[in-house]
Structure formats: C-alpha cells, structure tokens
Amino acid sequence: MGAVTEADRAPKQDRSRVTRQRLLEAAVACLAEHGWAGSTVSVVAERAGVSRGAAQHHFRTREELFTAAVEYVAEERSAALRGLFPTAPRGGRGTTPRGGRRAAGADRTAVVAALVDLYTGPLFRAALQLWVAASNEEQLSPRVAELEARVGRETHRIAVELLGADERGPGVRETVQGLLDMARGLGLANLLTDDGARRERVVAQWGRLVDEALG
C-alpha cells in the first residue's frame, strides 16, 4: 500500500461517517419495532447492511450503540424542529414587540403541535423501549438517565425559544415543563392504538391554555 494522501483520506472518512449514520438509524428503527430484547448489534448491523465487525468498530457495546442512536436521532429531530420555525422569537429576553402578541399566539398553537409530534414517532418509541429496559437493567440505567436528562434539557430549551416564553416570569418555566410532560404522555397514549384524533383536540385546547398562560 502506498502513502495515504489527503484525497484518499477524505472519502474514507465520509464512508465511515455514512456507515455510522446508517447504524444509528437502523438501531432506532430496530428498537422501536422489536424492543430492547430483540435489539442486538448483529440485528442492527444486518439491517444497516454493514458487517458485524464494522459495527463493532464503531460501537464497542450494545448499550453504546443504542444510547448513541437515540441521542443522534433526537438531535436530528431537534434541528428539524428549529428549522420549521426559523423566525420564532428568541425566548427569555422579553423582546417581543408590543402588538406582536397576537401573531406570536397564533404561532404558539403550531409550536405546541410540533413539540407534541416529537413524541409520537419511531424516535419516541425507541426511547421508550430504552427507558423501560433501563428501569430493569443496572448496566443500562445510569447511561440512559444521563441521556434522558441531556435530551430533555435541549427539548426544553427549544420549547422556550419557539414559544417565545420569558422564564423570568412566575410559573413560566413550569408551564413549559408541564406542556412537555403532556407531550410525553400523549406519546405513550399513542403506543398501542392510533390516538391521532383525540390528540389533535387535546393539542388545540392545551395550545390555547399555554398561549394564555404565557401571555
């Protein structure tokens, strides 16, 4: 083998990144469909069309693969959510101009709906499988608790920002937190049956309540 040039290295890094991404996406889909018990590195490698050895090169353990997968997809979804509302006011500064309140209110219902959407897809199903498995497995528990806290903080930050909430006001922080708890509960209600019609009505009403509470 001759010397590795810059030109050789770049595509190799790209390939490695693509392989990693395929493994992470396959891991989330696998977890959502088959649960923790049915999710192994081998199953994911096969689903991703990657050799078991290559998968283990990227992720040493099963725990590492699946927590990385949930985190990766959560980051992707957060970025997509921010992308949906590129002009949303930055929260926590109280800089919303007077008279702009009504427009912000109209947006808020859409923001609430988009936040709830975070909890009804395969990512939530996968995360739920991981949480529940972690509650019975000591090896998994601290890692998943830490992941959940990190993802939760980031989701809260996005919610505050997109809702234009000023967290210095009394109760504002808890209003937003309760909204995200409700979104999580709606995700759970959607696990076994299609809860879409009921969810839409609840989201419309809670969108109004949150909008009023945030003023």
Add this chain to the structure above:
Amino acid sequence: MGAVTEADRAPKQDRSRVTRQRLLEAAVACLAEHGWAGSTVSVVAERAGVSRGAAQHHFRTREELFTAAVEYVAEERSAALRGLFPTAPRGGRGTTPRGGRRAAGADRTAVVAALVDLYTGPLFRAALQLWVAASNEEQLSPRVAELEARVGRETHRIAVELLGADERGPGVRETVQGLLDMARGLGLANLLTDDGARRERVVAQWGRLVDEALG
C-alpha cells in the same frame, strides 16, 4: 369425604379470594421490578407463596394473570382516590353553588396532585412494562389496548367528578384529558430518577392553570 355444608364452603371461597388477591398484587410488584421478560406465572406464584398449580387454577395464561393484575390494582387505586375526596362535587351537572368556586379551586390543586400520584407508583411502572411489551408482542397487544382504554375511561370519569368539571363547556373535556396525559408523562419522567421536586412545581402551576380553565 362428607357432604360440603355452607359453613365449609364460605371459608373456602374466602381462601380462594385471598389467594387470587395475593397473586394479583405479587404480579404487579413483579412486573414493576423485573419487567415483562422477568415476569412469569412461576415467579409470581413463588413470590405470593402459592403453588404453581394453584396459580394456574386462577389464571390460565401469563397474559391473563398480568392484565388482570394491572386492572385489579388500578381499580383499588381508583377506589382509594375517590375515598380521598368523599365530598367532591359530582361533575357535569353545573350544580356548584355560587360563591363555592374558591373552595372548589383550593380542592382542585389537591385533586390534580392526587391524580398525578396515580402515575408515579408501582402500578404505573407495572402498566408501563405491560404497554411496552404489548407494543412488540401481537399476543398481548389487543388485550392490553382494551385494558388501557377501560382504565383510561374510568380515570377520566373520576377526574371529571373530583375536579367538578362540566364537560358540556367548550374545551373542558380536552383540558381534563390533557391533564391526565401530563400526569402520564410525569410518571414516565419519574421512571429512572426521582423527579419529585420538579414534579411538585409543575403540579402546582398546572393545578392553577387547570383551575382557571375550568372556571
């Protein structure tokens, strides 16, 4: 063996009822601690101090035992919740006397806290294990979906009653539903870490918001 008299029969029925109850309570505890994978009829029978044969006399299958257990404990908890607020107004009739609103409001915060408590103990952990297992097991799924719907309707009925909510008003039904979704989400947030301090603040704030929304 002589003829079975009434006096013989009654204690036998009592013993059978006690055995059944012990099995159901052991099943919920087992599910909460070890998850679906670690929950079998044998494990529960041993935990309850009952022979495997006696357990199978009461419950033919593993699915039957665990869904019956979650339903039994849910009913016990519903009865206990109603018992906590024996003087709560009956909802849906709009008969709350004028001037009684403030007192009802004070009660509502306590009702919201008690409703949320339904979702933070071993029953919720057990139900969650069952839901998540059902989402990956066709044999379990319809049975658990049906159970969830039944328990959910009953919890909603109790919530409406204890909150003195008049569901004929616009958005009232969805306000209560969203509150129960929030309670479920708070239960999930408590799965891996003790979320009690944060939960208390969220419950205080949303107790106020729900009270205002219900008027």
